[in-house]
Amino acid sequence: MSGAGLDSSARSEHHVLADASVPGDASAHHLEPAFHAIGLQPLPGTSNSGPRRTPRRSLIVVLPENHSVAPERVVEHLTGEGDQDIVDVIVACAGPSSSLAALQRRVRDIQVLLAPAGTSVGDLRELAMRQSPGDIVTLLSGIQPSSSDR
Amino acid sequence: MPRQPYLSVIVPVQKTDVGVKEVLKSICNSAMARDSYELIVVDDQSTEESASLAARYADKVVRLAGTPAGPAYARNRGVEIACGSVVAFVNADVAVNPGTLPAMLATLAKRPEIDAVSASHSETCGPQNFASRYWNLLLRYGEQPHRGRHAHFAAGCAAVRRDVLVSAGSYDEWRFVTAGVETFDLAHRLIGAGHRVVLDTNIKVTHLKRWTVRSVCQEVWRRSTLLARCLGYQQTRATIPSEVVFTLSRALTPAVAVLVTLTLAAAFLPEPPALAAGGIAFSALLLTNLPVHRFYAKAAGLGFAIVAAPMHVFVQLVAGVALCNGWILRDMFGDVVPDVTTQAYSEVGLEMWPPVRRRL
Numbered sequence: 001m002s003g004a005g006l007d008s009s010a011r012s013e014h015h016v017l018a019d020a021s022v023p024g025d026a027s028a029h030h031l032e033p034a035f036h037a038i039g040l041q042p043l044p045g046t047s048n049s050g051p052r053r054t055p056r057r058s059l060i061v062v063l064p065e066n067h068s069v070a071p072e073r074v075v076e077h078l079t080g081e082g083d084q085d086i087v088d089v090i091v092a093c094a095g096p097s098s099s100l101a102a103l104q105r106r107v108r109d110i111q112v113l114l115a116p117a118g119t120s121v122g123d124l125r126e127l128a129m130r131q132s133p134g135d136i137v138t139l140l141s142g143i144q145p146s147s148s149d150r
Numbered sequence: 151m152p153r154q155p156y157l158s159v160i161v162p163v164q165k166t167d168v169g170v171k172e173v174l175k176s177i178c179n180s181a182m183a184r185d186s187y188e189l190i191v192v193d194d195q196s197t198e199e200s201a202s203l204a205a206r207y208a209d210k211v212v213r214l215a216g217t218p219a220g221p222a223y224a225r226n227r228g229v230e231i232a233c234g235s236v237v238a239f240v241n242a243d244v245a246v247n248p249g250t251l252p253a254m255l256a257t258l259a260k261r262p263e264i265d266a267v268s269a270s271h272s273e274t275c276g277p278q279n280f281a282s283r284y285w286n287l288l289l290r291y292g293e294q295p296h297r298g299r300h301a302h303f304a305a306g307c308a309a310v311r312r313d314v315l316v317s318a319g320s321y322d323e324w325r326f327v328t329a330g331v332e333t334f335d336l337a338h339r340l341i342g343a344g345h346r347v348v349l350d351t352n353i354k355v356t357h358l359k360r361w362t363v364r365s366v367c368q369e370v371w372r373r374s375t376l377l378a379r380c381l382g383y384q385q386t387r388a389t390i391p392s393e394v395v396f397t398l399s400r401a402l403t404p405a406v407a408v409l410v411t412l413t414l415a416a417a418f419l420p421e422p423p424a425l426a427a428g429g430i431a432f433s434a435l436l437l438t439n440l441p442v443h444r445f446y447a448k449a450a451g452l453g454f455a456i457v458a459a460p461m462h463v464f465v466q467l468v469a470g471v472a473l474c475n476g477w478i479l480r481d482m483f484g485d486v487v488p489d490v491t492t493q494a495y496s497e498v499g500l501e502m503w504p505p506v507r508r509r510l
Contacts, residue, residue: 052502052503053501053502053503054501054503055212055503055504056503060205122206125205125206126202126203126205126206128205129201129202129204129205129211130198130201130202134213135212135213135214135503135504136210136211136212136213136231137201137205137210137211137212137213138209138210139205139208139209139210139211
């Protein structure tokens, strides 16, 4: 059998799988694990960020005006999420936050969303969620330091 | 006083659900410290809007894209990431009172012999149209005699110890794709494993879904059919007598017996006028349903009870036919199973997200 013949047979198998309905989503993106399972490479255009073996996790830290978060608390949450390298961390701040620099030193690859000062907690959460790619998203709110702490 | 366990509240949400915002708000307004519980929203058939709304209130949001996976599947995904030793499930159309979740938690903390506790329907519901009030009161009527005894693990609002839930296999996402009887099945397994599931009629929740006569009949049809097909009528009735299908069918059986007797008697009599025969038949049904009508009259007034009477008879007939349909389907096709693709993927043991339905 020629190489071309092998190719066409492989392609026909792709089509069979692509036509099958998948629980949860009928798109071909979810079939990538199935392609790997039978030793095939996915068809062009089906191997982007869609299919995953495990859920993508995100951590959103919400910092309204005059709120802060201890970097240790974020690290603790990341540890709880498992491998912290594969968790997307998004910090949504209403205006500049004093705890941001400390957080950036402790946690790598933070995505910062800077909203105007006075933006409400709900709006910050919504804004961050729209930017978050995660399948499982954890939301962590900053706390307002008491007057004695200031 | 025993220390309160940490609580995980799981709310499965679909984009068709109305009043989700009100429900999430009601949970956040619970009379308990915000750091004593976590709110997990499982956004089934997630869209940008639904996820954004969930993010306003939740501590964790699980996004399940694509076609709806169903409440059993969604709740199981929530349980997987829950941190609490007690898990509470609240439906996306059920508003809790400020004291609902603390009361359920207190019951489980004070009484270690109880493993799961369900909240009861309140006397009033969100929408005030006739069908919604009729359905809400019917569910409440079914719950009344079973207070504190074995009762179904209510879909609307219930709490369970996490280790007990996990050891029982959690919800059966393999068989139950639509809402309805997945909670009976879980309660059945919990009770079968020797755990105690109680219904507390003092803990109340308000249902916000707007029902119509059509949607009530559809719900009764689906529940009755699935119950007869998947769970078995007699054994479910023994463990979960508060289910509305039994409320409806319990009175139907003597009514049918009376009707058959009357029909047989009529064969020996001169032909009675059609109107009189119909009147006798209807009276027989009313008579066997007298406790329900009395309950309606007490709760919503005599006028409401009079209007509800013919509706109730009709809903009972739907339940009766649906039960027969379920038995026939069970005999012809057996139990409910997922589509062949899901079965094949499960057989292969494919790892993917969202995960393939899990078989118990």
